[in-house]
Amino acid sequence: MSEILFEINNGIAFITLNRPEKLNAFNRSMAVLLQEKLDTCKTPNVRCVYLTGAGKGFCAGQDLEEVIDPNGPGMDKILKEHFNPIILQLQQLQKPVIAAVNGVAAGAGANIALSCDIIVAHEQASFIQAFSKIGLIPDSGGTFFLPRLIGYQKAMALMMLGDKISAAEAASMGMIYKVFSANDFVLSSQKLAVHLSKMPTQALAYIKQALQASLSQNLETQLILEDVLQQKAASTHDFKEGVAAFIEKRNPHFNGN
Numbered sequence: 001m002s003e004i005l006f007e008i009n010n011g012i013a014f015i016t017l018n019r020p021e022k023l024n025a026f027n028r029s030m031a032v033l034l035q036e037k038l039d040t041c042k043t044p045n046v047r048c049v050y051l052t053g054a055g056k057g058f059c060a061g062q063d064l065e066e067v068i069d070p071n072g073p074g075m076d077k078i079l080k081e082h083f084n085p086i087i088l089q090l091q092q093l094q095k096p097v098i099a100a101v102n103g104v105a106a107g108a109g110a111n112i113a114l115s116c117d118i119i120v121a122h123e124q125a126s127f128i129q130a131f132s133k134i135g136l137i138p139d140s141g142g143t144f145f146l147p148r149l150i151g152y153q154k155a156m157a158l159m160m161l162g163d164k165i166s167a168a169e170a171a172s173m174g175m176i177y178k179v180f181s182a183n184d185f186v187l188s189s190q191k192l193a194v195h196l197s198k199m200p201t202q203a204l205a206y207i208k209q210a211l212q213a214s215l216s217q218n219l220e221t222q223l224i225l226e227d228v229l230q231q232k233a234a235s236t237h238d239f240k241e242g243v244a245a246f247i248e249k250r251n252p253h254f255n256g257n
């Protein structure tokens, strides 16, 4: 069985991390395969990406057995060749990426989730900045995203202490968007993906670009970027369709162009 399950269905790329016996911890081949699949998601046929885990966990970060394997990739490659490219790919995809966190998300697994655009979680899921417990620092974008999501103080404490945060706590502190009950998780998270896949994809890409830029720009530069991106959005088919549907009092049919 492949370490990454991948399927494109009705404009949605479903990606499942698939090493359930290790809570979907990453080894090198899984990291390389995920990069290949994320590359495939660049196709315009994909209008939303849905990332989840097989079994009871979302992802336990790096496979720690591989770290001590003399035939493993070695510390110097794990970030440069595995996690850093994955984080950048998720951020640079010009379409929404949902992290559907089905269970525990630890270490780089937590930070992969945080680098997605919309994070939803199963009520039994949890988030752990596990790094300090093994003498490491948070990586895979964690030190960038977490303080911006929940504030400097909470991020510092969670990262130093390595506390386990429940899905409900994560939602209440703004780390994630929503929690779904056990019965509802798959249906509701996939419904969200279906909804996003039918929205004006280019506008969503420009929203992603603008919000990412806002993390490091001043107001004046951001206003200029909003103007540039708004001109682009206004020249899409989907903008014309959105306005026409409003005027004609009907539902819009966005095609992503």
Ligand code: LHQ
Pocket (backbone or CB within 6 Å): 021, 022, 023, 025, 060, 061, 062, 063, 064, 065, 067, 075, 078, 079, 104, 106, 107, 108, 109, 128, 130, 131, 134, 136, 139
């Ligand atoms: C695992 C793992 C795992 C191998 C569970 N590896 N087997 C960057 C730079 C370079 C090097 C290092 O890494 C990084 C990035 C990182 O991600 S560092 C952080 C690495 N991850 C962790 O430190 C988390 C380690 N895992 C845990 O603390 C626990 O497994 C959590 C809290 C995630 C879940 O606990 P439980 O629900 O009690 O499950 P479990 O511990 O029983 O795990 C189930 C199985 O999965 C077990 O195997 P076994 O054969 O005993 O059933 C674990 O050994 C295996 N597993 N995480 N990262």
